[in-house]
Amino acid sequence: MITREAIYHLPKSNYAYAYSNSELHFRIRSKKNEVDEVFLRIGDPYEWETGGLDGGNLNGTDAKGWSGATEVMMKKELTTEYFDYWFCHYTPPKKRSRYAFILKDKDEKILFGEKQIDLLRSDKDEFKLSNLSNFFSFPYLNKKDVLDAPDWAKNIIWYQIFPERFCNGNKDISPQNVKPWGEVPTHDNFMGGDLYGLYSKLDYLEELGITGIYLCPIFTGNTNHKYDTVDYYKIDPHFGDEKIFKKIVKKAHQKGIKIMLDAVFNHVGTSFEYWKDVVKNGEKSEYADWFVINKFPVYEENFKINYETFANVKEMPKLNLENKDCRKYILNIATYWIKEYDIDGWRLDVCNEIDHKFWREFREETKKVKKDIYILGEVWHDGLPWLMGDQFDAVMNYPISDAIIKFLKKDKLDGLELSYEINKAIVSYPQNITEVSFNLLDSHDTARILTVLKKDKKKLKLSIALLFFQSGSPCIYYGTEIGMDGDKRSNCEDNRKCMVWDENFQDKELYSFVKKIIQIRKENNQFQNTFIEWILNDGDILVLKKENILLLINLNEEFDININLNDFNSKKSFKNLFTNEIIFIDEKKIKIENKGFLLLKNI
Template identity: 30%
Template structure:
């Protein structure tokens, strides 16, 4: 029995307050069964999961009649509890009949800290450092790892195994921090407010997710002085810097594990001596050749995050890694594989980050609904307060791509409203929303071709380039998806080069070099216009969201902040559609005014594969978006 007219957990008329609630909130429940059902009592059963699954029952009292319905209402005290509450509603009749609604999730969080708003409001740009911009061809001599450097920026990344059957990721292109500094004004023109770097610390692989030395910027990228200068110049332009914290594992080739002896032996690594200060950081089943590693990948030995000396080094020490790089100029951390880090570790890291910089932000990599994620048998506390301020929003990506490829807009709304109901508002508005990342196929290719094409050999995907028809289709869908991305609550996150028309399937084809001088100028202008609108529109930066329509290919929602309102309308279908309006409106993307002169109805036309950002004509704020497109 799930009739929303009886009880809808996402309707404030049924459950108030809406969504997740701070600890100490008294939550009111109202159930409205039809009088013809003959129900005389409603019992709320609530299970407080983090309180040893303690069960509380509350009788909802009859409150009166609304039309043909009885009204039962009652409250549940949350007290000092923080965690998930799972509840059901049992309707009982005098004749012994009963019906049950639920189970439903209630998220109770700790709101004792203020989450900085800067991250969620502005545009984030993700950079894979080796592939964004290089100033000169670097010389890898003396660098750890046996690296090679592509002489041409336009060459293809290596994807084939070496003579030992291993994919080593030791081919570099030489992107650098100096190269990023050279393009800071370009990023600012795009509307970027946060630059999120994939790992920049010394590491032998081009992705640098196997950290060799947390205390050193990788020498191919630059040094600490270059990093500080980059942060200073970015701050001067109104941009912040977010670093990738890879703390679940280190590199096999690192000063800590030192599996091949590449690092100086004055302080031996864990694989060199059981007396090494780093030995307790790892779990050996047979020293030195068998040990825990991330997903069984030998080159990424897993660390024991509960080891006291590791905690001191990464988090707790006065000059810990987390604090040191924030003091050097970084503004936040994105935590790699956050759900594989103990909650206690994430909490300690969050505390240290705020100590080092009071408005530092911590964002976690989680691929699912982070409010109820279970990892390694433990319900995680990611967004319950004092842990992650926000999460990477892969549910948004999945729902958006499904919609753009022909799925029903209702499913997008249902998925996003499920997150909004489960997440604390601060976490929902601090989400890192993206259509593509370094871990997914290029969004342009995915939208143009329609799938990741994993049924074909990897060599086929390596050589694949879209036809003109596929490129045009992907581009049209990407422009539509970009409007959705930039208009949605949370930080729109742009993966480097998506605005330039980069294509490719999975790693490493999604990590090709930025095509400087060969960009798709129409796409760059489109993203620049959206960045402009996002930068000044308070409604898009922090406004409420309410859905106007979600039916088949048409998706429309309104963002509202104080007196400013923006109506976002998309038609992902192949047939024209229209959207009723309550008054004259102007599309910021085209300059068109609706209704059109002479029109008989108050509506906005939505041609196939079209998006509009509509503002009331009387309140139109000049952005000159049309000229930038």
């Protein structure tokens, strides 16, 4: 018997959405390993053999023979710990649809509708199968509702840079108290990294294979991280000026590299001009309502603050973007940097603490200026409320990185559980969101991945292989490719240490590995496929498949393993994508060393 309470579907969500201007996608959930087949029953609600439903009266009693209906077989898309997910696509002839689901097991067949579940006893259940008042509705496929994320975001290779620690290219503009390059980083010291240094290293990034640069804030700020904005219209003078930034964008574009800036619109620094006016003039300031202030004065003698901030950082007062003038000011900044500097994307800091209406306006205004601007939200949790086509193109995919790390650390996740976590992340969003997702292993907000993996280089390579196997775009945090480590904890900011440019201290073998996997990713569009087939996920052993590409992983700490490729192929041979070796299948087993992997292409 089919467990009714396990079945779930929600229209206009990640379960039913417009994938393109002509195609709809549908999902339904059922209890794991219980349902044998699922069909989508769908059609134009106004197409009948006889009857008076042309006006849309779903309760018409004279309607007979729903000629607009068809049945589409759904495939089992993926499985999680408790559920199976079924998927299909459908092109509505007239863009409008009513639909329900037919689920079958060995004992029964049911119709899952919007209002009730009907047991189907025979092929003569015409009333139940045509009772559109019980069917879900996708009223019309409106072009405006389709996510218009840029195509280029599907296969870009991002590289995140913390500007103050990447490269010092002009010592004349370094802060007076600058420390020697490579000194232990702290929350408040400066090393002199700047935009001139970035400009000088564009050739390095191109050679590595990078096609997108994500820059932490470059606007004027008092700190080394610049998340305490002082002036949104000016580049921090210790980084450079507008002229050098324009040169960076121009040269990057010539090399096929996109530029994404970090937008800190949730809060500002206490040196921000309008905040200083509020501190001085209190509630009489014309900017008093630009901030979330509980009472005046904003500062009291006992060091108590009377305003909202980012986290508990008193140096970062929160903007009130519900104020019309403040809202307009920030929207103008967003479009200014696109118009003036031709940037390609905005990464939105602390975006989940700002109202959804603002982000809808933000998308509208920025897409007017540059249709293929990429809008990325910093959301560490489920980001679906921001990802239905009217706000962001993607969010930072921390659930994927968390799952990969827990698996490689053998912390709560084995191979089967890893598959569940990655599958949950995939099914959480519409497919066109997953195709442009921003996937990462570490960032300026986390410990570096090599440190997390206890400096185990083999596991680092496994983490990169798993990351690059996901659809969407992988991001490399600066220095990962040369073996940089660094912890992130209270009073420790080693994750933001200076980039190592002395080749004597760079891991050249790791650099070659990263460069090669980037090349492989670019040359094989199969990685863009959102569907992963988990052929084997038994403890430490994984075999993942995308179309004709296999990723085989042996996480065992001590023992090599041998796998019979006959179990996984449909053709006679494989190509090792790293070595280009051709492996012929003749009952031959292939060796995978401990904490190793193979990336093979069936040819």
